Amino acid sequence: MHPIIQSRRDIVDSLHQRSLLATAELYRLIGRAEPIVSFRMIVKPAGRDFFHVMDNQTGKVLGFRRNHNEACALAQRLELEQSK
Secondary structure: OOHHHHHHHHHHHHHHHHHHHHHHHHHHHHOOOOOOOOOOEEEEEEOOOEEEEEEOOOOOEEEEEOOHHHHHHHHHHHHHHHHO
């Protein structure tokens, strides 16, 4: 990997860690537990040109798309349908 790219990734990783620590500190100060965000529908690459939309709880594939953005849109739609 090019050194400039690696240095940028290191900077972004350290900023991400600092934001996680600041969020944890905020919740500690107000005396509340941090909310856990987990998505039920996840998008996973399947082969070279396809993306599966999977149910994270059951592991079943609920759909697939050739475009990542379309797969994410399907996952969001299924997530909304499951929450109703």
